[in-house]
């Protein structure tokens with residue numbers, strides 16, 4: 001997978017060189033390039049923003065540098081999928097992460113100030129798919145942190161990026177049954193810590209009982225913290241019993 005990121009803060013993406021993504025890059029599974037938008041701002045001050053038409057607070061990112069940057073990063077007729085984080089975007093979900101993980105080339109446009117001149121996205125849509133996405137209902141100062149979130153959620157799904165110890169599939173349940181439940185509690189050694197024991201069932205070696213316990217924990221936690229997700233799951237009789245207990 002090729003990833004290109006255009007930003008006025010390239011240093012934001014240094015963390016992507018560590019941990020698993022760093023290994024994936026060194027293995028060649030992920031080919032990532034970070035570009036400084038100011039390379040396409042040709043005035044003496046390398047200006048990338050200006051006052052908003054119609055008035056209002058703050059500044060807006062000028063279209064010219066973005067137009068040139070995207071023309072250079074994605075020269076026509078090549079096609080990439082452009083992802084533009086914004087507070088007003090469609091929600092970024094695990095489903096969208098899975099869709100992105102199947103894309104050969106993703107380009108991320110990191111806005112700042114009050115956003116990017118709307119014509120930049122209109123112009124880009126003429127030659128590539130463009131998604132405006134939100135990573136949550138809170139307002140960041142720019143798109144960089146959102147891109148870090150999206151890149152991590154997507155690249156962890158790529159084959160070979162996670163080590164053997166980590167897995168994206170929860171193999172204790174058939175795929176599709178667990179997908180919309182919150183993860184339950186996890187434990188590791190020691191068996192007793194500050195007087196607290198690991199639940200006995202997890203030491204029993206009884207895989208059916210362990211799977212049942214884990215699903216019950218996931219159901220309970222989901223019902224308590226995100227009840228709206230319960231309806232997305234196909235519940236069997238044992239599930240319904242667990243929810244009523």
Ligand SMILES: COc1ccc(Cn2ccc3ccc(-c4cc(N)[nH]n4)cc32)cc1
Nearest residue numbers: 085086087111112135136138139140142143
């Ligand atoms: C009120 O309108 C505003 C518009 C933009 C901003 C700051 N800003 C500039 C670019 C940019 C890109 C993404 C995001 C973002 C994404 C999510 N989920 N929260 N915040 C924020 C961004 C503040 C306010």
